[in-house]
Amino acid sequence: MISEELVMLSRVQFAVTIMYHFIFVPLTLGLCWLMVIMESVYVMTGRVIWKDMTRFWGKLFGINFALGVTTGITMEFQFGTNWAYYSHYVGDIFGAPLALEGLMAFFLESTFVGLFFFGWDRLSKVQHLMATTLLALGTNLSALWILIANGWMQNPVGSEFNWQTMRMEMTSFAEIIFNPIAQAKFVHMVSAGYVTGAMFVLSISALYLLRKKNVEFARRSFQVAAAFGLASILCVLVLGDESGYTTGEAQQTKLAAMEGMWETKPAPAGLTLIADINEKEKKNNWEIEVPYVLGLIGTRSLDETIPGLHEIEAKNRERIKNGIPAVVALETLRNGNPNDAAARATLESKIDDLGFGLLLKRHTNDVANATPEMIEKAVDDSIPKVTPLFWSFRIMVGLGILMLALFVTAFYHTLRGTFENRPWLLRWALYSLPFPWIAIHVGWFLAEYGRQPWTIYGILPTHLSASNIAVSNVWGSLAGFVIFYTFLLIVEMYLMLKYIKQGPGALGTGRYAQDDAAGKAAY
Known part of the structure; x- marks a missing residue:
């Protein structure tokens, strides 16, 4: 068996790299569409200030885009280094969306990034706008293909297990693409990226307005960001409801853990606002609940029940027991007689519970003789820790509500033309800058930690997915990633702050306050 330390370190390394990567990705997703909006206004009106806005925010986009590509490359290599068995097990399926993502990132995106930055004097207005639009689309x-791959890990549709090759094999590419989990994750994630881009532009514009610099430039940027941000945050909240529904269908364990719901409640179940989670006794010491809400979100009905964690544990216990003969039959076919008709019949009849039987591999190599104590340990493993999921969900939702309030207020004052005279609103916008990043990272933690103990939900346990490499190698690579990525983050922050301080004066047009010495000295 692979050591627990090795599995945990491999998980930590992947978590660290993806968290660094996702500092850059959401801003890229959102800024590109704001650039499209601004350039569209320039093409329609011919007013140069809109071109300058597109170029300035595009400069910040370019810095962020470069760092996003750099930090993203190493993530995919980890599938072959730290997660080799996982890659072997699902390579026929997982490789397809990753390959398509590579084509999009390195061909479509990169091509139009070049046209965006170097095509201003070489393309007509309409041609350049088309290049910017295709950049945003790419x-x-x-992101779509990455989220299709991740959605399949959460809900492995369109595939089946082949015991002869010991691999998951694709049966329907269409089912994988149109996987409800994947589609819900995509629209939810890109909407969160749009909120990030809008918050970034809103916050920086608020800074300029507070300092009375680049007022015309900042005023227009603030107005665009307020409208785009309001539409985006509404999409996030609506699509978050859809994510809750798809999670309730495909991952009942995650939903119950997010809500701290130990016992199955009468339909429609209430939504727990806050609770004192008692992990040791598997109950809530106290809770405050809003009636009916969880049942409506999780089932879209008034009469369907959502199983609690105790009921799920009981089902998992039976599935683990039922999976034991499936594991034994698989081992017989692989290591003994591949023509054993009885073993093949047993495996085929119990194939749906094979993954649950494999949970016992964490505690014994001899699954056939697993003790009741080992089975109970596997049952405990089948449920993630409730406390981190419960509170991470509430942090994410709470930040979403705060951002909704900000964008509603900002949009209201843009309609009235009073936002420049509301310093409290501008400061609120400025101080809210980190909110989207915190919410997105908490959301990803919720999605990935909530899937545990599975790499592929219900099929491949995480402890069987890792490569059998030296722990010291993982420690070394983890330290290297942290040092290198921290250096890249410092570089990005330095460049972003440098150009934000210069403002649109960095374009060298001579049209803005920062182009003169007095303006620069003000920063």
Whole structure:
């Protein structure tokens, strides 16, 4: 068996790299569409200030885009280094969306990034706008394929297990693409990226307005960001409801853990606002609940029940017991007689519970003789820790509500033309800058930690997915990634702050306050 330390370190390394990567990705997703909006206004009106807005925010987009590509490359290599068995097990399926993502990222995106930055004097207005639009489209399509791959890990449709090759094999590419989990994750994630882009532009514009610099430039940027941000945050909240529904269908364990719901409640179940989670006794010491809401979100009905964790544990216990003969039959076919008709019949009849039987591999190599104590340990493993899921969900939702309030207020004052005279609103916008990043990272933690103990939900346990490599190698690579990525983050922050301080004066047009010495000294 692979050591627990090795599995945990491999998980930590992947978590660290993806968290660094997702500092850059959401801003890229959102800024590109704001650039499209601004350039569209320039093409329609011919007013140069809109071109300058597109170029300035595009400069910040370019810095962020470069760092996003750099940090994203190493993530895919980890599938072959730290997660080799996982890659072997699902390569026929997982490789397809990753390949398509590579085509989108390195061909479509990269081509139009070049046209965006170097095509201003070489393309007509309409041609350049088309290049900017295709850049935005390519960026979003790149995210689509990654989220299709991740959605399949959450809900492995369109595939089946082949015991002869010991691999998952694709049966329907269409089912994988149109997987409800994947589609819900995509629209939810890109909408969160749009909120990030809008918050970034809103916050920086608020800074300029507070300092009375680049007022005309900042005023227009603030107005665009307020409208785009309001539409985006509404999409996030609506599509978050859809994500809750798809999670309730495909991952009842995650939904119950997110809500701290130990016992199955009468339909429609209430939504727990806050609770004192008692992990040791598997109950809530107290809770405050809003009636009916969880049942409506999770089932879209008034009479369907959502199983609690105790009921799920009981089902998992039976599935683990039922999976034991499936594991034994698989081992017989692989290591003994591949023509054993009885073993083949047993495996085929119990194939749906094979993954649950494999949970016992964490505690014994001899699954056939697993003790009741080992089975109970596997049952405990089948449920993630409730406390981190419960509170991470509430942090994410709470930040979403705060951002909704900000965008509603900002949009209201843009309609009235009073936002420049509301310093409290501008400061609120400025101080809210980190909110989208915190919410997105918490959301990803919720999605990935909530899937545990599975790499592929219900099929391949995480402890069987890792490569059998030296722990020291993982420690070394983890330290290297942290140092290198931290250096890249510092570089990005330095460049972003440098150009934000310069403002649109960095374009060298001579049209803005920062182009003169007094303006620069003000920063």
